[in-house]
Amino acid sequence: MDFVSTFLNVEVILRVYPMLLKGIGNTVALASATIVGGGVAGVLICLVRLYAPKVFRGLAIAYIDLFRAIPILVLLVIIYYALPFVGIRLNAFMAATLALGLVFSSFTAEVFRAGIQAIPRGQTEAAAALGLSFPVTIWRIVLPQAFRIAIPPHTSNAVAIAKDTSLASVVAMPDLLKQATDAQALTANPSPLIAAAIMYLIVLLPAVRLVSYLEERFRNDGKAA
Structure with a gap:
């Protein structure tokens, strides 16, 4: 068999x-x-990490450190195969x-923490002096600016x-x-894996370009400011 019929077999891919x-x-x-x-969970954890009472800040830090460190594969195995032993059963999708989500929320929390801490503290002090409540200050002043800073690394994550x-x-x-692995086993041909790789590229390449665009845009906005 030649390269095309082995790895790019159109008949197999269509099947x-x-x-x-x-x-x-x-x-x-x-x-x-x-x-x-x-x-959403990551932003909420970030706010707990920065503004909650000390005991809750400690729990948020522990959460972030734990799920940033644990490999996703290990976490998947624990959740899907180990939790049923304590009476918690989730389907594969859940x-x-x-x-x-646990891993992504931990990285999101750190990205937004950096974004919030990059905002001059005088802005929140000025909001307090104007009589704005803490929730209003966070929602109307802090988070909009933090989003602009955090969007490029958050999109990359x-x-x-x-x-x-x-x-x-x-x-x-x-x-x-x-599905591609099962299809390869059924057809005894690796073409489904190549087709799956192409489909991943079609979905993810625009997202990768979006990251580059956002980084460039916000870098230029920062210089203009």
């Missing part, structure tokens, strides 16, 4: 295309749930979303966690990699 299409749909759904849920959705195959979730 398994419905499997790959289902896989990319599951991958996008998993990435979206992780980014949205983990992003287990993968939880594992990826989102792209990274989207690639890590491929790890969900270890808990038998039918994501793109799992």
